[in-house]
Amino acid sequence: MRSITEKPAVLVTGGAGYIGSHAVLALRDAGWPVVVIDNLSTGFRWAVPQDVPFVQGDIADQPLVEAAMREHGIGAVMHFAGSVVVPESVRDPLGYYRNNTVRSRALIESAVTCGVRHFIFSSTAAVYGIPEIVPIVEDSGKAPINPYGMSKLMTEQMLRDVAAAHPMNFCALRYFNVAGADPENRAGQSTLGATHLIKVAVEAALGKREAVSVYGTDFDTPDGTGVRDYIHVSDLADAHVLALGALIADPAASHTFNCGYGRGFSVLEVLDAVDRVTNRPITRRLEGRRAGDPDALVADNGRITAALPWRPAHEDLDTIVRHALAWERHLAERTAP
Structure with missing residues (x-):
C-alpha cells in the first residue's frame, strides 16, 4: 500500500448529469483536479461548476477523448455516462448496448492508449436480476433480467479483462436506488420525466404531478409493496472519491x-x-406490478465498509426526502418566469 502524495486529474464522464455532477462536487471538495466530458443529451451545462474544465462531446469520439486526456494529464476516469431507464432498455436493447457497452469499450480503450491507471465504473444492482437471497452480497449470482443490467455487467467484465492485460486497476460500484440532492443545494436530479420514486413523489407534493403510481401491492413484503435500498447521492459520491x-x-x-x-x-x-x-398527503394510484420487479432489493454493504473508510452521513429517509424536496423547489425557482 502507498499513500497518495499527489492527486491525479480525474476525467468525469457524464459529469453534467445527476450522479456525475455530485461526484464532481465531492472531488472538488476533497481537492482533486477535475475535468468533465458530457454530450449534454441528458445533462445540463449549468450543473458543472464554472471553474471545472468542460468538454462537450461523446465518449465514443476517441480522438476528442484522448486529446482531453493528454491535455489535462488525466490519471483516473470516473465513468457515469450512459442510459439508465430499465423499461426503455427493454424497448431499445440495441440502443442500450451501444450507449452503455460499445461506448464504454471505446472509453476504456482511450484510457489504455493514454496510460490512465485507474478507472471507476458506475454499475448497478440490476446486474443481480431477481435475487435469491436478500440482502445481496457482491458474490451473489449475476442474472440480469433486462438489457440495462446486462449492458452494465458486460462493461464490468471488460474492465476485469483489461485490468488483467494492462497496467490499470478499477472499481465497479453497484448502485442500489440513488435519491436525494446535495445538502448545500448545489446539484440534484433535474431530468424531465424522471422515474425515480422519491423524485416523482416530491414532484407530486409540489403539484407537478397529479398522483404517484404504486406498481404492485401483492409483493412478499410487510405491506405488499416493493422494498428498495435508497442511498443518498452525496454519500454515493463520497464512496467514489x-x-x-x-x-x-x-x-x-x-x-x-x-x-x-x-x-x-x-x-x-x-x-x-x-x-x-411536506405535511401534505400525496394522491396514490394503485396499479398492477411491472414485469420483472423483484419483491426486495437491499444491499449487503459489509464489503465496502470494511475496505473503505466510508460512513454514510445522510442515511435517514426523511433527510433524503428533505434534500430532494429542497432541490425540486430550487428547480421551480430556476424555471419561474
Missing part, C-alpha cells in the same frame, strides 16, 4: 462494491416519508 483513493494506494488491486445502506424501505414507507416532510 474513497474508492479512487483505494485504487491509487494499491495499484495491483481492483474492487467491486455494493453501494447501499443495508436497509430497505417499501414504496408506501417512502410515500409516508414524503407526506411527513
Whole structure:
C-alpha cells in the first residue's frame, strides 16, 4: 500500500448529469483536479461548476477523448455516462448496448492508449436480476433480467479483462436506488420525466404531478409493496472519491462494491416519508406490478465498509426526502418566469 502524495486529474464522464455532477462536487471538495466530458443529451451545462474544465462531446469520439486526456494529464476516469431507464432498455436493447457497452469499450480503450491507471465504473444492482437471497452480497449470482443490467455487467467484465492485460486497476460500484440532492443545494436530479420514486413523489407534493403510481401491492413484503435500498447521492459520491483513493494506494488491486445502506424501505414507507416532510398527503394510484420487479432489493454493504473508510452521513429517509424536496423547489425557482 502507498499513500497518495499527489492527486491525479480525474476525467468525469457524464459529469453534467445527476450522479456525475455530485461526484464532481465531492472531488472538488476533497481537492482533486477535475475535468468533465458530457454530450449534454441528458445533462445540463449549468450543473458543472464554472471553474471545472468542460468538454462537450461523446465518449465514443476517441480522438476528442484522448486529446482531453493528454491535455489535462488525466490519471483516473470516473465513468457515469450512459442510459439508465430499465423499461426503455427493454424497448431499445440495441440502443442500450451501444450507449452503455460499445461506448464504454471505446472509453476504456482511450484510457489504455493514454496510460490512465485507474478507472471507476458506475454499475448497478440490476446486474443481480431477481435475487435469491436478500440482502445481496457482491458474490451473489449475476442474472440480469433486462438489457440495462446486462449492458452494465458486460462493461464490468471488460474492465476485469483489461485490468488483467494492462497496467490499470478499477472499481465497479453497484448502485442500489440513488435519491436525494446535495445538502448545500448545489446539484440534484433535474431530468424531465424522471422515474425515480422519491423524485416523482416530491414532484407530486409540489403539484407537478397529479398522483404517484404504486406498481404492485401483492409483493412478499410487510405491506405488499416493493422494498428498495435508497442511498443518498452525496454519500454515493463520497464512496467514489474513497474508492479512487483505494485504487491509487494499491495499484495491483481492483474492487467491486455494493453501494447501499443495508436497509430497505417499501414504496408506501417512502410515500409516508414524503407526506411527513411536506405535511401534505400525496394522491396514490394503485396499479398492477411491472414485469420483472423483484419483491426486495437491499444491499449487503459489509464489503465496502470494511475496505473503505466510508460512513454514510445522510442515511435517514426523511433527510433524503428533505434534500430532494429542497432541490425540486430550487428547480421551480430556476424555471419561474
